[in-house]
Amino acid sequence: MTAAPDHKPTFSNLSLTERLDEAMPMLLIPILVVLGFLAIGSPSSWLTLTVSGLAMGMMIFIMASGLTLVFGLMDVINFGHGAFVSVGAFVGVSVLIALGDWTGAASLLLNMSAIFLAVVAAMMVTGALGWGFERVIVKPVYGAHLKQILVTVGGLIVIEQLIHVVWGPDEIFINRPETLKGAVTFAGAAMEKYRLLAVGIGLVLFIAMRMVLRRTKIGLIVRAGVENGPMVEALGYRLRMVFVGVFIAGSALAGLGGVMWGLYQEVITAGMGEKMMVLVFIVAIIGGLGSVEGAFIGALLVGLLQNYVAFLEPKLALVSNIALMTAILMWRPQGMMPVVKAK
Amino acid sequence: MIVKLLSGDQPRSAILTAILLVILICLAGAPFIFDGVRPLDTAARICIFILLVASYDLLLGYGGIVSFAHTMFFGLGAYGVALASIHMGRGFDALLVGSISGALAAVVLALLIGLFSLRVRAIFFAMITLAVASAVAVLVSQFSAITGGEDGLTYKIPRVLTSANRMGEFMGTKISGKILNYYLVFTATLILFLLLLRIVNSPFGRVLQAIRENDFRAEAIGYRVVWYRTAATCLSAATAALAGSLFAIWLRYVGPDTTLSFEIMLDILLMVVIGGMGTMYGAVIGATLFILAQTYLQNLMGSASEATSALPLIPDLLDPDRWLMWLGILFILSVYFFPTGIVGRLRESRRA
Numbered sequence: 001m002t003a004a005p006d007h008k009p010t011f012s013n014l015s016l017t018e019r020l021d022e023a024m025p026m027l028l029i030p031i032l033v034v035l036g037f038l039a040i041g042s043p044s045s046w047l048t049l050t051v052s053g054l055a056m057g058m059m060i061f062i063m064a065s066g067l068t069l070v071f072g073l074m075d076v077i078n079f080g081h082g083a084f085v086s087v088g089a090f091v092g093v094s095v096l097i098a099l100g101d102w103t104g105a106a107s108l109l110l111n112m113s114a115i116f117l118a119v120v121a122a123m124m125v126t127g128a129l130g131w132g133f134e135r136v137i138v139k140p141v142y143g144a145h146l147k148q149i150l151v152t153v154g155g156l157i158v159i160e161q162l163i164h165v166v167w168g169p170d171e172i173f174i175n176r177p178e179t180l181k182g183a184v185t186f187a188g189a190a191m192e193k194y195r196l197l198a199v200g201i202g203l204v205l206f207i208a209m210r211m212v213l214r215r216t217k218i219g220l221i222v223r224a225g226v227e228n229g230p231m232v233e234a235l236g237y238r239l240r241m242v243f244v245g246v247f248i249a250g251s252a253l254a255g256l257g258g259v260m261w262g263l264y265q266e267v268i269t270a271g272m273g274e275k276m277m278v279l280v281f282i283v284a285i286i287g288g289l290g291s292v293e294g295a296f297i298g299a300l301l302v303g304l305l306q307n308y309v310a311f312l313e314p315k316l317a318l319v320s321n322i323a324l325m326t327a328i329l330m331w332r333p334q335g336m337m338p339v340v341k342a343k
Numbered sequence: 344m345i346v347k348l349l350s351g352d353q354p355r356s357a358i359l360t361a362i363l364l365v366i367l368i369c370l371a372g373a374p375f376i377f378d379g380v381r382p383l384d385t386a387a388r389i390c391i392f393i394l395l396v397a398s399y400d401l402l403l404g405y406g407g408i409v410s411f412a413h414t415m416f417f418g419l420g421a422y423g424v425a426l427a428s429i430h431m432g433r434g435f436d437a438l439l440v441g442s443i444s445g446a447l448a449a450v451v452l453a454l455l456i457g458l459f460s461l462r463v464r465a466i467f468f469a470m471i472t473l474a475v476a477s478a479v480a481v482l483v484s485q486f487s488a489i490t491g492g493e494d495g496l497t498y499k500i501p502r503v504l505t506s507a508n509r510m511g512e513f514m515g516t517k518i519s520g521k522i523l524n525y526y527l528v529f530t531a532t533l534i535l536f537l538l539l540l541r542i543v544n545s546p547f548g549r550v551l552q553a554i555r556e557n558d559f560r561a562e563a564i565g566y567r568v569v570w571y572r573t574a575a576t577c578l579s580a581a582t583a584a585l586a587g588s589l590f591a592i593w594l595r596y597v598g599p600d601t602t603l604s605f606e607i608m609l610d611i612l613l614m615v616v617i618g619g620m621g622t623m624y625g626a627v628i629g630a631t632l633f634i635l636a637q638t639y640l641q642n643l644m645g646s647a648s649e650a651t652s653a654l655p656l657i658p659d660l661l662d663p664d665r666w667l668m669w670l671g672i673l674f675i676l677s678v679y680f681f682p683t684g685i686v687g688r689l690r691e692s693r694r695a
Binding site: 077079137140141145146147149150151153154155157158161162164165169274275277278281282284285315318319321322325326329333 | 403407409459460462466467469470471473474475477478481482485486605609612616660662664665667668670671672674675678679682
């Protein structure tokens, strides 16, 4: 018998570079903000751009979070996600137009309740639509990526066309509620009120989502399901039910994102979801498919970078996102926060 | 001889053979069989889309890779011809240089995208191509000094290929340069289609199919999956670019709407799926049916919409502008119930 080899476990702390590498995705946002400051030069325009970048990032995150979770949980890639964004925007804007008295009044309370009602209506409709979409379109093609992509693209076309049938072929212009018009001036920088509100809603949602995922039982099951689905099922949880729930929640969030994006742009079209999908995919890929935190960081990076670049060199705004994606995939081919799958 | 031309890949169904023959004869004799400008234009469109869809089938049907950048490659070829014709003056050398540089650009871009995304996960490819294609479309519409922006570009092609060139009469039809131009498109399509058929029936095509069925196993046998997938992407991109060049030569106009838009990408997807993925002949049938429907069915829908105008909602659903919706429904149903498309169905019915 040979003696056991010398084995001296050590509990040394991680070195600085290792820790830096781990925290790098988080650090990218402040780095980008500082770089933006250096490139732009003027503090007031920098602040304006940063706020609008953050607002845009938050809205993209809201749309992307559902998509990335659905993928992580069931390996389902939903190209029809953009349709929920459009439907949400149309439902929400219809409610806002119907409540014209409330949005036109100069009372913050009435304005906010109008927005609240619009958001609730949009989320309920898109949630229900998501449930139907999952049943009819996605369920028959579990496990086959190729068919999933094709079928969900088909679903996207049909829903987009149905929007044309219901709301007519033209784009709809919408005014923001009275108290959200205009901007606040802070340190010489004009920040639109609505953008500040969007940043606020996005932050609250991200924190709430993180709390649900980290602190509750259902969050635990979802996270475990992303990591090792069969094992969770073996323990007796019906992962399919969880998945349907996540799909519905994700669709409802896409609807919320649609309302917010519609109010941000002040115009909505049936094709807006399809256009947003490009950004949503970029965000999901650079964040690491399946990772909510990754999507959050990715969305903020995309929003900030797009706003900075649009200021410095307007024509390159969309290309900057492709460049960002390329750079991040070169650095981490699986995205910034890859989901570790137990196989 | 014919079997050899088809690379041993026969239609394998009597009905399919008959349909393909009818399509071939109609396309080959289009200027003589049909009268007027519109049928000739439709025939040329069918030829170009057959080529475009067949090149997409190489990727989707044989390689199992979903790309949303196929119109981008198509557009590269078209803009190549347009820019060369503008800067070099009208002439066949401009057409040649434009087509070749367009195809080269497509190959380089496809190689870059392929190496980036296929290296990691094949499904990244679908998303990344979508992003890159939309970025290119935006760039084209923004750099209007070079590309003409939303208005697109018009240019002159060699006089021999325009209707100004009259060459007498043949079988009661006036032969003009337009007809010569049509035959240029037709011949190029035929040659490139047969070439694609050759590629998918070569050992390379076999490996692609193996990778589509089980990439892990193919890798284990010793084939470099990434290399094969990237090569398929490049080949398909080059063919798509050439189809774009033909389109540009035929139309004498390029613009973002006719070459780069997402709608065309959806059209291609529909044609491939309805015709039959992974069959090549599916591209012929899908493209022919689709273009014919696009040209003639919309009128029918318009009259149906008018006929039902008394009823609620139904006229809106039947509006000619909504025909994409019906295609979408058809698309979903065909992915579910006929994953092998029309060609697959016809082949099965013979076996049964």
